[in-house]
Amino acid sequence: MKEQYGISKMIITADRGLNSKKNLVFLKSIGFEYIMSYKIRSGSKAAKAMVLEEEGYTYSSTDFKWKKCGFQSTVRIDSKSHEIQDQLLVTWSLKRERKDRKDRERIVEKSRNLVESKSRMKSEMKKGGKKYVQLTLMEDDQISFNEKQLEIDERFDGYYGIEYSDATLTPEQVLGAYHGLWKIEESFRVLKSNLEARPIYVWSEDSIQGHFVLCYLALVLQRLLEYHLHEKGIDFSTEAIQTAPRSATITSVNMDNTDIFIKNKATEGFTDILGVLGLEDIPPFGKKDKRKRAYLHTKK
Known part of the structure; x- marks a missing residue:
């Protein structure tokens, strides 16, 4: 793509499923930059401490804050050590905190059910209920609820991390690029x-x-x-855009050996689409003219 389209700078944006240190080293080795989601809860102690440290955060509102930090890590590939010098953009939002709490409540319920009923262990473990289950083999296979892990997870509610390699990017550019993944x-x-x-x-x-x-x-x-x-x-959503032209139909009738049409009511979106395309709508009724069909869409 760089050669064919003359692109001088490539930035790979991906979710945390591709954020392995080996992948990051490879991207840098071929001259690419990257923006990757970073999983805070399974991150290093240094990263977790940096996230929870209040110093350095900028509050855009009472419901949202962010900070940018230098982020270093190392990885060994083929017996060779590689240093990774990146940036970590950390955000916190009240909306995400509420979502994280709600998502975790379902897991907590499954975990508690598993602890209370050993017979349900197999089915619940397959459904993601094992996260807060603690198994102590030294105590006759004692099963208990892991309150400590729950407490740790609760501390990171609302936080989200994005690791990126180009330090010249602004937080707004990083967030804008990463949020484009949903498209x-x-x-x-x-x-x-x-x-x-x-x-x-x-x-x-x-x-x-x-x-x-x-x-x-x-x-x-x-x-x-x-x-x-x-x-x-x-x-408009994709569905609304596709529905609008399909709703633009006419009813054909014959009166006194004359073919006329009556325009059926289309969705409001159809008028907006005609406007941006510079097309005029058909009249409410009139004689059919086989020479002028333009964009007319009729029911089969």
Whole structure:
């Protein structure tokens, strides 16, 4: 991509599932920067202490604060030690704190059920209930609830970490880039569901490639339309954008041997889409003219 499009700087943005030290060293070795989610609760002691240290935080409001810290770590790859010099952006929000607490309550309930009923151990362990279960083998397989681990986790409610390599990036740029990940996930969902990229009902290689090319082009047009709507201050979901043109239908009737049409009521979004595309809507009724069909969408 750097060679084909003449891009001088590449920044890889990914979630914490790809944030391994080996991956970070590899990206740096090929000249890429990165922005990665950092899992605070399983981080180093130094990182946890840095997160909980109140000094250095900037409060954007009473519900949100952030701070930027230097972040160093080491990793051995093929018997060679590598130093990683990064930045860590830590944020805390009241909204996330409430979400973290609510998510953990479900795990706590499963863990307590497991402790109280050993017969349910197997099923509950598969459902994520083992996090707060403590097993002491030296005491006749004593099972107890791990209150200490619960207390540790509660301290980090609301905190989120993002590790990144380019120290020249502002916190706003880092957050903006990382929050863009949801758009990628949504694009895959739109391709698979709304645009029906799968299942595939063709079998030759050319047909399969053609199928995906058409789906991709449809996605590009979808995103382009979203962009133009957003520029006008209009934000529609994928479903709303796709539903709007489908709602633009007419009813065809014959009166005195004359074909006329009556416009059916379309969704409000259809008018907005016509506006950003510079198209005029059809009149409420009139004679059918086979020479002027433009964007008219009729029911089958």
